[in-house]
């Protein structure tokens with residue numbers, strides 16, 4: 352495995368532990384509990400936690416924080432699968448079950464935010480893998496990360512499919528009083544049968560929409576990234592309507608559709624799944640994605656237009672998912688703290 356980019360950082364007293372460098376930097380753990388059975392966690396001390404997005408990227412943000420690599424949510428289409436190959440890990444089942452945990456992420460971020468060189472730019476999370484995947488229930492890295500961002504009044508956004516985010520509702524509310532906080536939840540479709548096979552480790556779409564509702568009830572506007580819309584499986588007009596209607600009912604501030612893309616790493620895994628589950632669609636996919644990772648522009652435009660028309664019909668605001676929002680006025684404290692959220696709803 353190539354772990355050197357994840358290896359040791361001096362601790363708060365300037366010490367470094369030689370045992371944390373190279374392959375020795377990795378402590379491997381398994382937990383014999385139902386939600387973590389079959390999953391291996393590789394605990395590492397990262398050297399740096401603020402990642403600069405390459406200039407050529409199409410992403411609307413420049414800095415990201417990713418406390419995990421690999422994702423037990425196990426979406427068959429996940430574009431981040433390829434990144435596991437950089438660690439010489441398998442991009443299929445290995446991506447779903449070999450999880451790298453940057454155990455020093457909160458302390459490292461706090462230190463980097465305090466550096467005189469840091470300019471307080473917006474930080475996006477959940478852009479590579481989900482920071483509220485099941486592992487977060489055990490490692491609890493996000494509370495320290497959000498607290499550091501709040502204490503430095505540093506704007507940030509989170510994109511997630513994880514209902515576990517509600518565990519940190521109080522912290523998010525605190526942060527939103529002092530800086531811009533943007534939360535987006537990803538819900539590509541509400542078809543339960545499709546969800547079970549294509550996103551087998553994620554909370555059900557309805558539970559994710561409950562997150563949107565709860566955040567809104569606490570004054571944190573939440574957008575929905577309607578992603579991915581999966582050609583021939585979730586793009587029927589009736590399916591799009593049902594999904595947008597459910598999103599509107601959750602009180603989402605925006606809906607942004609995104610058609611499935613199939614980059615190397617994700618493509619092979621998705622097509623193998625398609626061959627098993629929907630073999631009659633393989634040829635249609637080969638034609639639709641003949642030019643590469645993206646569906647043709649005409650198809651993407653059609654989906655976008657349909658979703659925007661439905662959003663207008665159901666009264667969802669203009670697409671602004673991922674845009675930071677701040678609570679301008681102090682909100683009254685919620686009457687009761689939310690219950691800890693179920694980690695796995697599969």
Ligand code: SF4
Pocket residue numbers: 422423424425426428429430431479480481484512553
């Ligand atoms: S939740 Fe996101 S990061 Fe995790 S597997 Fe699914 S698409 Fe990938």
